[in-house]
Amino acid sequence: MKEIVKVQGLQKKFGKFKALRDVSFTVNAGEVIGFIGPNGAGKSTTIRTLLGIINRDAGEAKIFGKDVWHDSLEIHKRISYVPGDVALWGSLTGGEIIDLFIKLHGGGDKSKRDYLIKRFELDPKKKAKGYSKGNRQKVGLIAALSVDSDLYIFDEPTSGLDPLMEAVFQEEVEKIKRAGKAILLSSHILSEVERLADKVVIIRQGKVVETGTLEELRHLTRSTVTMVTEGDVARMASVNGVHDFKQTGNQATFSADNAFINDILSEAAKLGVKKFESVPPTLEDLFMRHYEV
Numbered sequence: 001m002k003e004i005v006k007v008q009g010l011q012k013k014f015g016k017f018k019a020l021r022d023v024s025f026t027v028n029a030g031e032v033i034g035f036i037g038p039n040g041a042g043k044s045t046t047i048r049t050l051l052g053i054i055n056r057d058a059g060e061a062k063i064f065g066k067d068v069w070h071d072s073l074e075i076h077k078r079i080s081y082v083p084g085d086v087a088l089w090g091s092l093t094g095g096e097i098i099d100l101f102i103k104l105h106g107g108g109d110k111s112k113r114d115y116l117i118k119r120f121e122l123d124p125k126k127k128a129k130g131y132s133k134g135n136r137q138k139v140g141l142i143a144a145l146s147v148d149s150d151l152y153i154f155d156e157p158t159s160g161l162d163p164l165m166e167a168v169f170q171e172e173v174e175k176i177k178r179a180g181k182a183i184l185l186s187s188h189i190l191s192e193v194e195r196l197a198d199k200v201v202i203i204r205q206g207k208v209v210e211t212g213t214l215e216e217l218r219h220l221t222r223s224t225v226t227m228v229t230e231g232d233v234a235r236m237a238s239v240n241g242v243h244d245f246k247q248t249g250n251q252a253t254f255s256a257d258n259a260f261i262n263d264i265l266s267e268a269a270k271l272g273v274k275k276f277e278s279v280p281p282t283l284e285d286l287f288m289r290h291y292e293v
């Protein structure tokens, strides 16, 4: 797969404060990377470094094989970026601003622009100073999606959008992904990341603490099992890999280590299983697990 973004051992200090201590990940063509972490973890600092807005203190950061700081002008011709709070020129209309953004990028597809204005239900004739937060986001998204870029960087792109518009955004991202584009998506809306991302990069205190597909990350975590048996279900409590065991009558609920699922199933079979349900962790569960420790 073609490597579009490569970040290796990125570090950045603001005065004495280390905002980025060790950030490494890659984004390939046709791939959506979900970049998640709590407030202040370093997501926007990483993105601002990639955009060449700030320079790093150490590490490597490349887009299209080029250095993000030295070759930023060249890189920018092929990327679209939408921040979490799109700033607009208040006296221009939304439509004029979209056209300006498209022109600054070197041109875009007018029919795509019109299609997106309809999809996002934006009134392009209104002056930007009259727009709500959600409408300002729409202007940024429409402009970014109207141009043909090879890399799309979204930093909390749907903040302020209602769920219907969030869904429109997700559909449009799926389309650009299918077209082979690379997408870096930083978002607090974990259901959005869960739906779109091929891989997730979890950052905490300036350090990447986990990278992998959702399936890989799920494998590291416990599933929630609910089971009912004919025999005494209490015997499950002492099986390897069973945690947080709770029992009501002959029904038990516990979290199960995936590595021990075989032991758990064979012990359960001895008891005569009447019901067995195993629910894998959601991205939210995985995320909470990283921040509770």
Ligand SMILES: Nc1ncnc2c1ncn2[C@@H]1O[C@H](COP(=O)(O)OP(=O)(O)OP(=O)(O)O)[C@@H](O)[C@H]1O
Binding pocket: 014, 017, 019, 037, 038, 039, 040, 041, 042, 043, 044, 045, 046
């Ligand atoms: N220009 C700056 N000067 C000083 N400190 C900064 C600067 N920019 C960011 N920081 C600090 O660096 C840390 C990382 O900030 P960053 O904005 O990258 O976090 P984030 O993960 O994007 O958080 P959020 O989810 O809240 O947007 C924070 O502690 C922030 O206060």
